[in-house]
Amino acid sequence: MRKDCIQVEQRLGEQLRILLVEKGLLDADFPITKKDKQLFFPLQRSIAAEELSVLVQKIGPLVLVQKDITPTERKPPDLVTALEEKLPADLVESIPHSLDIIGTIAIVELDPKLTPYETEIGDAIREVNSRVVTVFAKEGGVEGMYRVRPLRLITGKDQSTTVHTEYGIKLAVDVAQTYFSPRLGTEHDRVTQLIEAQEVIIDMFTGVGPFALLAAKRQPVTVYAIDVNEQAIQCLKKSLTLNRLAGEIVPLIGDARKIIEDQLEKKANRVIMNLPHNAFDYLDVAATAISPSGGIIHFYGITTETRSLETLCEEVIVALGNFGRKATISGSRIVRPFAPHEFQVVIDLQVTPENTTRVT
Ligand SMILES: C[S@@+](CC[C@H](N)C(=O)[O-])C[C@H]1O[C@@H](n2cnc3c(N)ncnc32)[C@H](O)[C@@H]1O
Numbered sequence: 439m440r441k442d443c444i445q446v447e448q449r450l451g452e453q454l455r456i457l458l459v460e461k462g463l464l465d466a467d468f469p470i471t472k473k474d475k476q477l478f479f480p481l482q483r484s485i486a487a488e489e490l491s492v493l494v495q496k497i498g499p500l501v502l503v504q505k506d507i508t509p510t511e512r513k514p515p516d517l518v519t520a521l522e523e524k525l526p527a528d529l530v531e532s533i534p535h536s537l538d539i540i541g542t543i544a545i546v547e548l549d550p551k552l553t554p555y556e557t558e559i560g561d562a563i564r565e566v567n568s569r570v571v572t573v574f575a576k577e578g579g580v581e582g583m584y585r586v587r588p589l590r591l592i593t594g595k596d597q598s599t600t601v602h603t604e605y606g607i608k609l610a611v612d613v614a615q616t617y618f619s620p621r622l623g624t625e626h627d628r629v630t631q632l633i634e635a636q637e638v639i640i641d642m643f644t645g646v647g648p649f650a651l652l653a654a655k656r657q658p659v660t661v662y663a664i665d666v667n668e669q670a671i672q673c674l675k676k677s678l679t680l681n682r683l684a685g686e687i688v689p690l691i692g693d694a695r696k697i698i699e700d701q702l703e704k705k706a707n708r709v710i711m712n713l714p715h716n717a718f719d720y721l722d723v724a725a726t727a728i729s730p731s732g733g734i735i736h737f738y739g740i741t742t743e744t745r746s747l748e749t750l751c752e753e754v755i756v757a758l759g760n761f762g763r764k765a766t767i768s769g770s771r772i773v774r775p776f777a778p779h780e781f782q783v784v785i786d787l788q789v790t791p792e793n794t795t796r797v798t
Contacts, residue, residue, distance in 0.1 A: 441468060441507050443478040446500040451477040454497050469510050478505050513565055520562035525555055537563065538620055541600030542571045543613055545589065560593025571595050574613065584667040585617040601680065607651045610676035615669040617645045625773050625784065626652050629710060629736055633657050640706040640727050642694040642720060643713040647674035654685035664690045664697050695723045707733045714738040714782050718757060725761040732791040736784055743779040754785055764790040
């Protein structure tokens with residue numbers, strides 16, 4: 439489209455921009471363009487010679503020109519705005535308010551009523567989130583030993599692999615074959631802020647390795663990163679090539695119990711055990727992984743209506759005692775809601791050195 443613009447040397451651009459905004463002359467629907475150190479400011483309306491000479495007096499040399507420019511593409515601010523004219527009015531309230539974005543992939547939970555409109559919804563998700571190229575719908579909860587969620591492509595490129603950025607680390611993820619939740623980002627950050635240089639860490643259920651990578655990014659530590667899902671460890675190995683780390687990560691494929699019993703007993707200053715539904719099944723082996731001089735266990739569990747966080751804390755301490763390790767709780771918190779009345783929680787346990795009696 440042909441448009442009146444003011445041409446000015448780049449060095450005078452910011453002064454002119456401020457003045458044009460003050461006078462309501464800058465047309466924000468068009469981009470400010472640049473060529474050969476000259477800037478072109480699109481105008482709301484044509485201006486008279488006297489108005490131009492006022493600008494020249496205030497700014498310096500500038501000229502009025504006509505230029506072909508394309509309007510700036512304005513993306514809708516949210517999904518409801520993007521979809522309200524494409525969906526029947528009675529369905530607008532069912533539009534999802536949250537979705538997971540993992541790299542270039544969006545994962546959305548759709549009300550079955552919206553199924554006939556899923557392509558429009560997928561396209562709108564891409565319109566609002568310009569980095570997204572693929573949209574999958576959840577087809578159920580995370581399931582099985584690998585904690586993977588069944589997904590169905592609703593729009594975009596049929597590709598389940600991507601690279602997600604979290605707190606400055608690049609994570610290779612395959613959303614169809616591995617577990618990863620961007621909703622745990624704050625927890626990955628929190629735990630790895632606590633880590634000190636030279637620690638030996640065992641991440642028993644590492645998945646694609648967000649705890650391990652962030653720990654090794656932030657500190658010169660050694661992390662044994664274990665997962666039974668070979669694809670998850672393949673992703674972690676790929677991430678090792680994508681990040682510059684201060685520490686070392688040793689990726690290990692297999693059952694955490696067997697690997698610890700075979701090669702990692704008493705080695706760790708810190709154990710991360712993020713397998714919330716089965717955590718108690720592995721607490722004994724986490725206890726054997728901790729160094730005789732003590733250490734920390736980050737225990738993830740689930741609270742329900744009948745099992746409060748306080749109850750869970752007591753149970754963990756008793757269980758650890760039965761496995762021959764004394765511990766105190768240095769912190770506990772809700773990580774995120776899981777299901778109605780169910781929460782994923784974390785309990786940070788300070789395991790006391792062996793053969794010392796705690797005075798209470
Ligand atoms: C909830 S995911 C945790 C992912 C990761 N810690 C994170 O924050 O993204 C649990 C992981 O444990 C793995 N897993 C399940 N049972 C296991 C076992 N016995 N030994 C090692 N890994 C196991 C699954 O394959 C899955 O990747």
